[in-house]
Amino acid sequence: MRKLFPTVLLILCGASVKAQSYVGFLTDNYSGVHGIISNPANIVDSRFKTDINLIGASAFIANDYYGVNFSDIFDDDYEIEDEGREFPKDENNLVGNFDVLGPAFMFNINEKNSIAIYSRARTFYNVNGISGETLESLINNLDDNIDFNVNQGDAYGSANAWAEIGATYARVLMNKEEHFLKGGITLKYLQGLGTAYARGNDLTVDFDANEIISGAGEVTTTGEVAYGYSENLEDLDDIDIETISGATGVGVDLGFIYEWRPDYKEYTSTDSKGKTYMPKDVNKYKLKFGLSLTDLGSISYEGIEERYDFNNTLSQNDFEDIDLDELERFYTALAPGDASKAVLPTALHANVDWSINKRFYLNLNTDLSLTAKDKVNRSRVANVVSLTPRFESKWFSFYSPISVMQHSGFQWGAGLRAGPLYIGSGSVFSVLLGDKTKGADVYAGLKIPVYQSRPKDKDGDGVLDKVDECPETAGPEENYGCPWPDTDGDTVLDKDDQCPEEAGEVENNGCPWPDTDGDGLLDKDDSCPQVAGPQENYGCPWPDTDGDGVLDKDDNCPDVPGTVANNGCPEVTEEVQKTLNEYAKTILFDSGKSTIKEESNKVLADIVSILNEYPTAKFKVEGHTDSAGSARLNQRLSDSRANAVKTYLVENGIDQFRLSATGYGEDRPIATNKTRAGRAQNRRVEINLVKE
Incomplete structure (x- = not known):
């Protein structure tokens, strides 16, 4: 048992897992196929036509028991047990994760539909509930033959490795003016590569050392112990990660993203048939809200659990030398429980992204574990809140996440994307500047990005060719990019010409001036356009006010009837x-x-x-x-x-x-x-x- 306990307990104190991958990079709108890791809806309405990942890896380790000065670990004589600062608590945790995204690609089928296919290998290990006092006692006191008593209580831990082949489909669900909604789903086939777990309930260890005769002490243990592992992990000195026959499962990721687009009119063009078009190479939101559930599922293993009643008193020598295979010599075997399924690290992800302008963004993200930490053989993510400011453009992005992570505390990092290369760490600054670092992560990879092209405007009239009825000739937007015609050649454009087929006058809105009464005087100059009249009377007929047959213009007495002979005046008889x-x-x-x-x-x-x-x-x-x-x-x-x-x-x-x-x-x-x-x-x- 002396050989067994340090090994098992150090693995167990590995964790309450924080397995978030590619910290900071996943906030980037140009993360491409990586976006499905946090939310499968990310790939639709993407800034990529297609994105091909060649290889990428993300590793993370953290704990709340040891804190180290990062610069010291490069010393040749550095020993973590001696140099590290210890922070024992009732429940200590260590976190570790390794995530490899292999060949993967995403493809935008059209403006509403996208797909992705990916391959991925992942390892999780997590343990919680290991007392710092237990660790100190079992690691140190057994060698010193000093009496000690450990009251551990309950402890749980697991380590899982598996490969994934996933297929993602994402679709635009709503695009209505300033409101935009998209959703996505990932279905994945899981192949187990190995699992191991251990659980202890009400564990106590009472060591009564004999100071005179070495090795004559007694160890009393109580409680219940259960453990299990796949056959490829039987030899801890020669672990073989391989596919395990029958160890398969399925998993599901679901996600939705809502975008608020108050300036949607700036991005919307309409052709003459009423069909709208939005450029695909730019982000259009002011605020983006994402919500997703990832890693719903499990992997089934067969016959891997053993349980023992841990109540017994052993000699010090037997306790120190016992191996896992010999437990049944000293402890009563119990019926196995239900630990045949390695449950995936199901998590809820909530995300808010604020577009400060077209280049600068601020992202708030939280990951919440939905798997219980006191259940057997379950992987889980640590709860985390991250605030990430970033600069983002097509070929280059830079981000600096600031995070508060469960157990490991504050972390500050940086990352960048430069064309096909992405590299970063969510903790690089906190590691370099801190003297008691409890966690670190790093990621890097290569991809082949194929960006959405910038919409063309050949004639430079501000109307995109997609909706330009005359892409080779400049014209106003209101005429769908075509110049306004002047069919009748009267210099009045058809849009303003009330008589576009007949040449007219500018002052008459492109129509010729009419002569309604046909008196030879155009209506514009005719004071009586409805009644024919001579030009000298402005198109009006001459009046005969007194009705004497002599027109007023010739009537010397226009208001008094007269005779023609007397010029319209009455004659004195x-x-x-x-x-x-x-x-x-x-x-x-x-x-x-x-x-x-x-x-x-x-x-x-x-x-x-x-x-x-x-x-x-x-x-x-x-x-x-x-x-x-x-x-x-x-x-x-x-x-x-x-x-x-x-x-x-x-x-x-x-x-x-x-x-x-x-x-x-x-x-x-x-x-x-x-x-x-x-x-x-x-x-x-x-x-x-x-x-x-």
Whole structure:
């Protein structure tokens, strides 16, 4: 047992496994086929047409019992048991993992579907619940023959190696404006390459050393022990990793990724048939959320478990020399339990990626184990939270993950991708700068990346050839990359031309100006476009306001009906002339004076009314007297009376330019002056039409 316990317990304290691989690299949108490791949905809508992995490996080791100064381990005389700092606890853990991704490729079938095929070899070993006091006692005190007592309680551990052949299918599930969702599934065939596990329940070891006679002490053990291993691990000095007949299984990975794309319009082009296109060579999200379940499954092994009742008291010599094959000599064998399946390290992965801009990103990732640590033969990942800033471009990426890992604590690392090469470590800085490093990892590999090509724009018009109806000729986006035509050659583009088939005027939106009324004057210049009219009247017909048959343009009296002969004005007939003079002869004046008597106002008003009916006619007011008195006096009196009548008529609305006044004295009698009656007729006023 002295040979057995240090070996078994050192393996057991290997772990509560932290088996995350390629730390930092998997956050890169250009991780390609590696993306299926954390989430099978990663490969669809990828930045690759195809990505071929040649070989890649990731190794990790960590513990919470020993802390070392990394620079010391290169000394030739370095001994971890002597140089390392010990951190014993009730439960100490060691972590180890090795992951090889062999030939693998992913291929984008189209914008909505992608596939991947990969080969992979993995080893996990994990143990939890090993007391630091137990380790110190069994490693040190047995050699010193000092009494000691160990109360271990329960401890579990396992180591598993297997190969995978996997097939992944991923598809875009939703692409609706700013919302984008994709999902993926990986089915994998598992081939076991070896398994080993150990379990102890309520274990105690009470060593009563004999100080006088070496080797005469006694060791009392209690509890229950179970262990098992595949046949290729029988000889720990010559472990042979090989395929084991019948040790097979299946596994499943499931994943979904949601992308929030608030600027989706910047990436969306539409052709004339309404089909949309988004360039494949750029990331389009502002925030990306990923959720996945990995490693659902197990590998079945046959007949590998043995169980023993560990209650017995042995001599020190028997205890120190006992081997696994001899346990049944000292302990009672029990019926085997159910440890025939090596359960995969099922885990939940949650991921948030923030695109700060087109080159810089910040990623928050957490891995949570979904396998119980107190069950037999189960691999498990350690819980971890990582924050990874990164610079990302097509041919080069750099990232620096900062992680808090279960058991091993804080880690800080860096990695890069340069074309076909990827290399890095999630712990390089914490290893180099720390003086009590408890964990380290490293990864590297080569691949053949075939990136999505940048969309072409041959004519440089900003419209991608994919949606450009005229890829060789520059044109605006709103016309799908084609120049706007000018079918009728009137310099007004068809898009703005309301008459694209007929040459027209720019001012009339590409249409010729019409002449609706056919009067020879275009509507734009026609004040009456619906009614024919002469150009000199701006396309409107001349009016005849008074309806006398003489157009207003020729009508000297457009508002008063007249005759054509008198240019549209009413004519003064002989009858009217007679009426005027009859009225005029009744105008009464004060005796020997030119003042008009008040009783003549009625007659004068009638005269005014008649004159207003003939607005363009001119009249002459004539004054006459009889022969009584001197001729000179009569002349003066007749002239005064004629002007008095004119003044009255002007004051009552008759245009003065239509009137003239003249006195004729006694020169034009119409009767004899020898009789009173004759003289009365000669004393008169006449209003006569002036004929031009």
